[in-house]
Amino acid sequence: MSYIINLLEALIVSYGLVELCNIDKKNLFFILNTVITFAVVQTFDCIDQNFMPLSLLCLIVWYGMTCVFVRKKYIYNLFFVILINLLCSISAVVPILFVYKYSIVIAGFSAKAIQFIMTYLFLKFKNKYNYLEDKYWFTIIIILTLGELILSFQVEDIVNNTYTMRHIFTCLFIVIIMGISLYFFQLIEESNLEKERITKLYEKQKYQDLTYTFMKSAKDELDRFEHRMIYKIRNIKLEIEKHDYDKAIELIDNYRDEIHRINRTVYTGNGVFDTSMMLKLKELEYDVTPCFTISSREFYNNVQFMNLVLELLDAIQVKSLSLIIKEEKNICIVQCVGKGLSLCFDEIKLIFDKKIDFAYKYQMQENDSIDLFTLKIRLEDE
DSSP, X not given: OHHHHHHHHHHHHHHHHHHHTTOSSHXXXXXXXXXXXXXXXXXXXXXXXXXXXXXXXXXXXXXXXXXXXXXXXXXHHHHHHHHHHHHHHHHHHHHHHHTTTTOHHHHHHHHXXXXXXXXXXXXXXXXXXXXXXXXXXXXXXXXXXXXXXXXXXXXXXXXXXXXXXXXXXXXXXXXXXXXXXXXXXXXXXXXXHHHHHHHHHHHHHHHHXXXXXXXXXXXXXXXXXXXXXXXXXXXXXXXXXXXXXHHHHHHHHXXXXXXXXXXXXXXXXXXXXXXXHHHHXXXXXXXXXXXXXXXOOGGGGOHHHHHHHHHHHHHEEOSEEEEEEEEETTEEEEEEEXXXXXXXXXXXXXXHHSOOSSOXXXXXXXXXXXXXXXXXXXXXXX
């Protein structure tokens, strides 16, 4: 019967790892891990080494398998590998205490039933740990590893029938401590998510206020522009009446340039990005010609992306600039093109030394006729 019990354990472990670690090739991983786990457990069962050596080898085998099939989230997956191993130990405690001395077979099947129930229940809560930072993962992993080691020693004494009430209370205390720890870190994550939600609401309100400010400013400027337009048209009329056509043409050219400078409307479908860009283009001391051919996606309203572009414009020194933002496949390309374009590299270094959550690279090309600064950012699939 030990073959069946060991096979059940291998199946439950494979099921838990497939679901918890988000394995892509689920069927292949499930079969390979089941076969390897069954072989390892059966071998150690034959040599009667079912505690610490088996536990350590299983950790190594399972984590190695997940690293082969999932080449990311290494710390996240290590947590769940340790957790699965821990569930194997915890599920064995109660049957060993109350059933093992009457029937080893019933104790074994009871342990696997408890293991499956605990694994299934934990699958319902795994999303609560998806976004924990690495510093929290390290702490959780240390707590679970220490708990796993202590439980393994206690269970070995219980199986050998050399246990006392101290062993039982130790097991109970360790399980409670680990449960409280997991719940505590879940509360930390919920707090962080709530903080992130509030920050997003604040940023949204901030840019709504900016939009209102911009619209009010635009209306005031249009009113002033209307008055200036009447005055300039009268001046042009006077010059034409005096037959000073060169002066009239000069006034018309100046008026056209002024209209060009005022036209700083940006519309890409990304509300926060459009508002912040319009305000920035209006503030800049040099002339900017925007050319934006981007889709509407959450990335462009990301505070980090917007700050990156706005700070880049502050670091540029030029008389006139063409600002191009476009998409090519899954890459966002930001280009600054201008004659005599120069950058304050100290400011550039400060900009790119900040924590940025997306992958990027940039380069500066200089020649006699025109200068080009290019920033490429990888867009995540949505």
